Amino acid sequence: MIGGWEDIRAEVLRRIRVRDWPPGDLIPTEEALAIEFGCARATVNRALRELAEAGVLERRRKAGTRVAMLPIRKATLDIPVIRQEIEARGQTHAFRLLQQHEGPPPVPVASRLGLPATARLIYLETLHLADGQPFVLETRWLNPAVLPAPLPDFAALSANEWLVTHIAYATGDIAFSAQTATAHEATIMGLSPHAALFITERTTWTAEAPITFVRLAHAPGYRVQTMV
Amino acid sequence: MIGGWEDIRAEVLRRIRVRDWPPGDLIPTEEALAIEFGCARATVNRALRELAEAGVLERRRKAGTRVAMLPIRKATLDIPVIRQEIEARGQTHAFRLLQQHEGPPPVPVASRLGLPATARLIYLETLHLADGQPFVLETRWLNPAVLPAPLPDFAALSANEWLVTHIAYATGDIAFSAQTATAHEATIMGLSPHAALFITERTTWTAEAPITFVRLAHAPGYRVQTMV
DNA sequence: GATCGCATTATGTGCAGACATAATATCCTT
DNA sequence: AAGGATATTATGTCTGCACATAATGCGATC
Structure with a gap:
């Protein structure tokens, strides 16, 4: 049962982990992935955007999306009262x-x-x-x-x-x-x-x-x- | 020049800051805001979702969106090699x-x-x-x-x-x-x-x-x- | 050969509509 | 009055389309 943007994010992460897409690699375009996964480009976009925010992917217009070379991990912590x-x-x-x-x-x-x-x-x-x-x-x-x-x-x-x-x-x-x-x-x-x-x-x-x-x-x- | 989701996020933040919408308050629904701002609901959704991730808003299905009582600030930091x-x-x-x-x-x-x-x-x-x-x-x-x-x-x-x-x-x-x-x-x-x-x-x-x-x-x- | 300008292209964002989901409110039954 | 089934509602997500924007790379010009 694949389809949600979270499934797509998981699948992309999996491919990175198993080195299908090694660090520094350019991954397929949103449109290509949308066709492959059988979903809308917006859904792929949502998944890739999340991964980019997490520091796993680096995205630039026209240049495309590539797997981050040095995965600068981002930690978020709560600052409570x-x-x-x-x-x-x-x-x-x-x-x-x-x-x-x-x-x-x-x-x-x-x-x-x-x-x-x-x-x-x-x-x-x-x-x-x-x-x-x-x-x-x-x-x-x-x-x-x-x-x-x-x-x-x-x-x-x-x-x-x-x-x-x-x-x-x-x-x-x-x-x-x-x-x-x-x-x-x-x-x-x-x-x-x-x-x-x-x-x-x-x-x-x-x-x-x-x-x-x-x-x-x-x-x-x-x-x-x-x-x- | 208002229209982008970032503008909407800024406007919502402004209303919170000036206490138009005080902490704990229920704010209008996405649909109402979309009509007010003259944009699609998806655009309002994007703005409110970002604010919710930042801890400024709390959202629950059906219950609506309210201004966070205790704004647990979230800090993100990079963990480099x-x-x-x-x-x-x-x-x-x-x-x-x-x-x-x-x-x-x-x-x-x-x-x-x-x-x-x-x-x-x-x-x-x-x-x-x-x-x-x-x-x-x-x-x-x-x-x-x-x-x-x-x-x-x-x-x-x-x-x-x-x-x-x-x-x-x-x-x-x-x-x-x-x-x-x-x-x-x-x-x-x-x-x-x-x-x-x-x-x-x-x-x-x-x-x-x-x-x-x-x-x-x-x-x-x-x-x-x-x-x- | 260097530089500028333009076409190309991938991502970024927007819109309108739809259905899914979760949680509340209501009504009905006992 | 208590309990459970049901309707309602606001958010969550998806689709398909469109245009905006930025960056690359090619080609024309000097």
């Missing part, structure tokens, strides 16, 4: 606002946001707890110029959650790295001095202006998991 | 095979691969260098039962690259974490005793059987970067 992430583990979420003030950001932060170092930003330092244990230390700079007024009380409502419900669907970039805990972090989070922290850094933009830069320092044991 | 990654930085890649032997894997490895602890696997320990400096320590267990013979000389050809060209398009999962360097790792990579390593762990499967489990310990300073 912290509360949601903790509750998904069956733990209870709480947080404490440690610091809040307004002033010019450090130079690296300003440059990542593309703002002058003289810009006045809101700084928030929040510790998130899972079942009472330190889970992640959030240090955030907010650009008040682009935020809808009035700002909430960040001691009562995590900036994390206020943003996702008030700045819908912004873009940005995310970076992961590992860093040794600073003395300050070790103290706050109750860690040994040289603990390895998993760091997530995120810059968020509206179409025009930077909104926020956030650095999340995750306690040891934290993992980001993905299904390919 | 190590050599490629180093060369993309303009550095030269080299590697040294430190260990190779065959035997039963440690229990955690066996369980992640779904194999009995008595299985005989090939163990490889490889240090990858960027411009002569330790870049990443690769520890890998290979399942010889599912590998095409003959196996190459892993001292001459990195397992990393041999696999991508000989096991086309397998599936698997990836996990990222941070760990303090062990004494062994610190020595091999020339690090201070408590350096924070960025760890990538990857399990790879064919349709039926596990192929390999690999742990990559990246030298301090390593970052995984993403554009959302």
Whole structure:
């Protein structure tokens, strides 16, 4: 029972796997495949487009479709709200606002946001707890110029959650790295001095202006998991 | 000039952003939107499907399409071959095979691969260098039962690259974490005793059987970067 | 021989109509 | 009132056709 675009995608993948179509090879045109599979070209197109998005195929107009030479695997991972992430583990979420003030950001932060170092930003330092244990230390700079007024009380409502419900669907970039805990972090989070922290850094933009830069320092044991 | 599915996607996003359609809200049906935008339903479908894949919308047959309550952001990142990654930085890649032997894997490895602890696997320990400096320590267990013979000389050809060209398009999962360097790792990579390593762990499967489990310990300073 | 322009071609996108599928809502029965 | 069969509805997918767009490669021109 063959016919759906998912069947076609599976068949194409199979041919690639068994090296019918080796890496770098040009595969038949959509029209040829449509005839072979006895379906419309749009159906073949749908299947091949999915595979191209997954990095398995490379497509160019006129040039045709070829099997990717070096299969740069693409992994997609979910970036949930912290509360949601903790509750998904069956733990209870709480947080404490440690610091809040307004002033010019450090130079690296300003440059990542593309703002002058003289810009006045809101700084928030929040510790998130899972079942009472330190889970992640959030240090955030907010650009008040682009935020809808009035700002909430960040001691009562995590900036994390206020943003996702008030700045819908912004873009940005995310970076992961590992860093040794600073003395300050070790103290706050109750860690040994040289603990390895998993760091997530995120810059968020509206179409025009930077909104926020956030650095999340995750306690040891934290993992980001993905299904390919 | 409105009409393409990308324009429709943009317009829907705009309405979500300005809270015309707040989170949790049911938006008009594809047919209604098609009439409003003066296009075919298939075009609206394409736009809404993309937004649903991005996690912005939630769609269910008959129930309709609603704006996602908690926008679980999805980030996609590229997982390149190590050599490629180093060369993309303009550095030269080299590697040294430190260990190779065959035997039963440690229990955690066996369980992640779904194999009995008595299985005989090939163990490889490889240090990858960027411009002569330790870049990443690769520890890998290979399942010889599912590998095409003959196996190459892993001292001459990195397992990393041999696999991508000989096991086309397998599936698997990836996990990222941070760990303090062990004494062994610190020595091999020339690090201070408590350096924070960025760890990538990857399990790879064919349709039926596990192929390999690999742990990559990246030298301090390593970052995984993403554009959302 | 080098360059520009044009025809060719494969993919990208669009449209109108149709049927499939899943999930809800409703009605009927007990 | 509870339960199950059925109608309804919104999305999911397919078809066949059309035109748009980009990139290649050929040929004409200088």
